[in-house]
Amino acid sequence: MKLTLEVWRQKNSEDKGKFETYTLDNANEHMSFLEMLDVLNEKLTKEGKDPVAFSHDCREGICGSCGCVINGRPHGPDEEVATCQLHMRKFEDGQKITIEPWRAKGFPVLKDLVVDRSAFDRIMHAGGFITVSTGSAVDANLMPIPKAIADEAFSAANCIGCGACVAACKNASAMLFVAAKVSHLALLPQGQAEKTERVKKMVKAMDQEGFGNCTNTGACEAECPKSISIRHIARMNREYLSASIASE
Secondary structure, eight states: OOEEEEEEEEETTTTEEEEEEESSOOOOTTTTTHHHHHHHHHHHTTTTTTOOOOSSSSSSSOOOOOOOOOOEEEEEEESSGGGOBBBBSOOTTOEEEEEEEEOOOTEEEEEEEEEEOHHHHHHHHHHHHOOOOOOOOOGGGGGGEEEEEEHHHOOOTTTTOOOOOHHOOOOOOOHHHHHHHHHHHHHHHHHHHTHHHHHHHHHHHHHHHBBBOOOOOOOOOOHHHTTTTTTTHHHHHHHHHHHHHHHH
């Protein structure tokens, strides 16, 4: 495959940054998108140029480390996959591909396609955990949880914290990420005791990080690689309203 790549290059967080154009003649349709970037970087290195910095780790759609906006879509044109799971067969021979980082105040660019997503860590530190002592693990049937609730909790727990929801949202909102974490813990018995303080602390931390609010456009759900539903946002809003009333 022959490709024309418009890649965002930015030396550091203070640099203004710009798009640079590269051509690639030896891409293969069976490559993952990140493997294609590896090939590009090999070419740039041989030419004595600075390789493109991009985030990655597991390359299996598990860790959430990867992520960039590809032709205007977070994680690219495929459905329900992270950038590392996107394959070049989704593109045409000779196609022009524009690649840029997540764009959000809460995700400052560190270099090229790499952004600082430590804001998500700070939101989790604010309340995304359980401190109640629940003892050792019990037999599965000793703490029965209705299947519908268990399924809903598991669907929320699928969130990998990649940040595609923020990149897709016109308000750069992190509501889907925070809502998934709130739902995951609030739905299960172990998380019930702290759910009131948890939602207040996590929403406060989210606001302090500079993320926008949700206006229900649904872009976050559409681009989420794990198909996290916006119904979790509705649940978080209910939890937050109940917590706010209870504290007055």
